[in-house]
């Protein structure tokens with residue numbers, strides 16, 4: 001008989017509690033039906049978007065003690081006191097960039113001889129990430145940006161996403177919504193951008209190519225999309241090559257500035273790092289021709305690609321104002337403010353859909369690997385094993401050895 005594989009869905013313990021899950025109840029049911037050697041257990045949780053009863057109904061056993069499981073699946077970091085020694089865990093550890101707040105957790109993981117596989121490091125052979133929540137971040141971010149613009153102008157009203165049961169209900173609220181003429185500039189070309197475009201489609205906002213968007217006026221709502229090739233040009237040569245840009249972003253100029261004059265809303269979904277030039281400067285914000293009213297900064301780096309991102313906002317209170325002259329935080333929707341939507345956990349507003357999307361990708365591209373004795377894909381995403389960092393992640397040794405940063 002084939003060996004049984006017990007998988008545990010752990011309760012999210014990081015505060016604030018995350019409400020997403022690696023697999024939905026229906027996905028668990030499907031897996032156990034198609035892979036009879038797999039048994040899935042869930043640790044009861046009052047915070048998960050799927051109720052314990054939904055898992056129980058799908059045939060998932062609810063179990064407080066998961067120490068018999070072979071694989072433990074979570075979403076966010078696991079606080080050290082909840083780690084079970086000698087287990088294999090999969091979650092977003094946020095340790096690969098030596099994030100100070102997770103140093104202590106990684107030390108505990110090594111001490112407890114835990115095998116840590118990080119979702120973020122699971123990639124297709126061409127290097128593209130397999131798992132992410134960007135699509136629903138884009139969906140929610142675009143909605144929130146439009147909701148804020150409706151607030152600011154008083155022209156229309158949209159309901160907060162987190163008050164909807166799921167994406168289907170959100171879509172049902174779009175029926176009959178008529179947006180005024182407005183111009184939206186969306187940046188990026190990844191999962192976040194795909195989510196933004198989904199909302200553009202659902203609300204019937206028309207795509208206009210960038211060069212036409214810059215010079216024309218429209219009496220209906222429109223958007224344009226700027227991918228990296230339209231946003232950045234190499235200094236001097238005035239060319240763009242993806243590989244070169246990824247390797248030497250500091251050699252590139254950003255060409256976003258003309259859009260600050262002709263756009264009402266910016267929906268920012270680019271990948272950003274400190275050596276990539278920002279979309280505009282604090283000085284540009286002060287100028288009379290800075291006409292953007294609302295920025296949905298889905299990328300969301302404080303003082304990052306959008307220099308008036310002055311820190312995160314929350315799902316409950318998603319928008320703050322920034323005084324354009326002083327670049328300081330104010331109440332939103334004042335005269336002279338640009339209004340900022342900087343929520344860092346947007347997918348948590350649609351946790352049921354975000355979990356389903358995540359579980360689908362996990363199922364399609366990773367699950368079979370989990371059943372193998374040896375998987376290159378998993379090995380590449382394994383940060384710790386046998387009480388040590390793996391060769392690929394040995395660059396984290398000084399982070400692991402250093403004093404705990406509090």
Ligand SMILES: NC(=O)c1ccc[n+]([C@@H]2O[C@H](COP(=O)([O-])OP(=O)(O)OC[C@H]3O[C@@H](n4cnc5c(N)ncnc54)[C@H](O)[C@@H]3O)[C@@H](O)[C@H]2O)c1
Nearest residue numbers: 134137189190191192246270271298299300343344345346
């Ligand atoms: N606010 C939120 O809740 C939230 C949620 C998810 C993601 N995000 C953020 O949104 C941003 C975009 O996420 P995404 O899921 O669309 O990412 P993605 O990985 O799907 O796409 C990113 C895009 O950037 C490009 N890229 C990748 N590496 C690059 C590099 N080194 N230099 C330049 N470009 C590079 C890729 O080719 C791709 O087109 C990220 O900064 C992410 O952290 C925010």
